Amino acid sequence: MKPLKIAIVGAGQFAPCFIPLFQAHPFVGQVSLCEAMPDRLRAEADRFKIARRFASFEEVLKSDVDAVAIFTQRWTHAPLALRALRAGKHVYSAVPAATTLEELNDLIEAVKRTGLTYMMGETSMYYGNRLYVKERWDAGDFGRFVYGEGEYYHDMQHGFYDAYRYSGGQDWKRTASYPPMLYPTHSVAMVLSITGARMTSVSCLGCRDANDDGVFREEVSLWRNVFSNQSALFRTSDGGMARINEFRRVGQQGGRSVRVSLYGTQGSFEEQSDGAIWTGLTTPVQDVESIVHCADARFGEIHEKYLSRLPKAFDNQPNGHEGSHQFLTDDFLTAVVGGKHPTVSVWDAARFNAPGIVAHESAKREGEVMKIPDFGTPP
Numbered sequence: 001m002k003p004l005k006i007a008i009v010g011a012g013q014f015a016p017c018f019i020p021l022f023q024a025h026p027f028v029g030q031v032s033l034c035e036a037m038p039d040r041l042r043a044e045a046d047r048f049k050i051a052r053r054f055a056s057f058e059e060v061l062k063s064d065v066d067a068v069a070i071f072t073q074r075w076t077h078a079p080l081a082l083r084a085l086r087a088g089k090h091v092y093s094a095v096p097a098a099t100t101l102e103e104l105n106d107l108i109e110a111v112k113r114t115g116l117t118y119m120m121g122e123t124s125m126y127y128g129n130r131l132y133v134k135e136r137w138d139a140g141d142f143g144r145f146v147y148g149e150g151e152y153y154h155d156m157q158h159g160f161y162d163a164y165r166y167s168g169g170q171d172w173k174r175t176a177s178y179p180p181m182l183y184p185t186h187s188v189a190m191v192l193s194i195t196g197a198r199m200t201s202v203s204c205l206g207c208r209d210a211n212d213d214g215v216f217r218e219e220v221s222l223w224r225n226v227f228s229n230q231s232a233l234f235r236t237s238d239g240g241m242a243r244i245n246e247f248r249r250v251g252q253q254g255g256r257s258v259r260v261s262l263y264g265t266q267g268s269f270e271e272q273s274d275g276a277i278w279t280g281l282t283t284p285v286q287d288v289e290s291i292v293h294c295a296d297a298r299f300g301e302i303h304e305k306y307l308s309r310l311p312k313a314f315d316n317q318p319n320g321h322e323g324s325h326q327f328l329t330d331d332f333l334t335a336v337v338g339g340k341h342p343t344v345s346v347w348d349a350a351r352f353n354a355p356g357i358v359a360h361e362s363a364k365r366e367g368e369v370m371k372i373p374d375f376g377t378p379p
């Protein structure tokens with residue numbers, strides 16, 4: 001196998017979490033870095049001893065790199081991914097995949113046409129809570145699906161202000177108003193990646209922001225967005241229901257910001273920020289917090305059975321998001337080399353993103369019930 005050449009696109013606060021993993025992976029022969037800000041490009045490339053540097057994405061597209069890993073601002077992911085696929089590059093994209101239904105359709109068509117690998121790096125796929133629920137689902141312990149809840153509670157002052165300022169410059173408030181439901185994949189994937197269903201319709205309400213920081217203001221926002229919190233109720237294709245919360249003004253600190261609860265006809269899993277239980281028709285309440293909890297940024301007890309599939313070169317490498325970074329990096333590279341669909345294919349990305357895109361439109365219409373298109377399944 002010829003070692004892969006990977007270009008990291010965007011040297012913001014998230015990319016440094018993945019650069020060492022791409023550098024260490026045995027399938028990779030060269031890692032380069034692309035960043036439009038010269039000082040940042042120099043500093044981060046020097047920090048990780050990256051010799052090959054690109055000052056523009058156009059340079060990357062014209063180069064001989066095999067794949068790009070996109071860690072730019074969230075509304076730029078789809079346009080960059082589309083350009084990369086059309087230039088013959090495999091794509092790893094941070095979430096979300098896209099901000100419009102049209103972009104999702106274009107991504108799918110590009111993957112169909114090129115046969116290249118596209119993967120969305122949804123970190124919750126390897127969270128302990130999701131892995132535990134998926135194992136019990138696959139074992140049939142839930143019975144038929146009834147109702148699910150996916151939640152992403154992340155207050156603006158817990159890192160989001162800093163992140164938007166870091167790359168947004170003096171005009172950072174214009175994009176810090178990013179609509180919560182356009183960043184839905186953590187919460188939506190918590191339900192759909194377990195049941196395998198899709199969301200078919202939605203009614204969503206938004207909470208008009210009342211904070212005086214000047215962020216969620218119609219006259220300021222690139223999206224003319226005034227909602228800092230959004231809550232949506234979905235019908236699912238298996239006849240069940242799901243509630244998704246995306247909150248950016250919420251009085252919570254610590255614990256899990258991304259969580260899931262799932263209810264079936266035979267068993268149920270319920271989760272709060274500091275606890276998790278399993279119960280069933282014939283099963284008393286069981287405290288399963290110790291099983292689903294990830295003790296640090298590396299791995300938790302639930303990950304032990306999966307570790308053997310990671311390359312030994314990752315043993316001393318950094319990790320993050322409850323142990324997910326190493327698995328996601330390996331998933332993508334293994335898919336590229338093996339020519340198989342990755343953990344979160346472009347079809348999965350559409351299934352996880354489209355519900356939030358339509359939900360935001362519903363919120364702008366004060367909860368109007370709207371249909372969610374079906375983007376199909378991988379061939």
